[in-house]
Amino acid sequence: AQKITQTQPGMFVQEKEAVTLDCTYDTSDPSYGLFWYKQPSSGEMIFLIYQGSYDQQNATEGRYSLNFQKARKSANLVISASQLGDSAMYFCAMRGYSGAGSYQLTFGKGTKLSVIP
């Protein structure tokens, strides 16, 4: 069984500062992927960044980077130079194989980030 743990229900960060959102995972599959999604108050799910279990380098997408520590089974999201528009719920998710050639995402419970002006 796969499990995603986000231990921070809520976080505050000052505008223009960097913030790290924690995500740890548990899986017995050698091949997996880790996603981060943003959910603003409007409700839609927005894909931010992806890291594959065999990727050698940490993923980066603009102000988002993923601090992937495979041995510690962690995939923390780092947001640099926070903006007011970054205030949202952030979900970590893991892709795992579910059999018959199909894959599923398992989501964490999320972290609510609030950016303070």
Add this chain to the structure above:
Amino acid sequence: NAGVTQTPKFRVLKTGQSMTLLCAQDMNHEYMYWYRQDPGMGLRLIHYSVGEGTTAKGEVPDGYNVSRLKKQNFLLGLESAAPSQTSVYFCASSKRDTYNEQFFGPGTRLTVL
């Protein structure tokens, strides 16, 4: 391209009523999913489909049925709604690949009284 669309956006039901949520995607994706989101619980998978005519159970399938008669559509049915099914429902779709990036619809907010 509209991406993933969901109908309706909001709905209020009385206990015991039935309804169907419609999800449509125009990206020619093979895989489609239904999730529910409850406060403090993240997203939980209800049912999914890996292709037309094929469906499978996810983490929380009880009380729901699904059908995928056409590749672009995935229907979620509640035969006898219960207050515990009050939630926000998201549909998602993805290509048939190991990457499995899922594209989400805007969600349906369902209240069962």
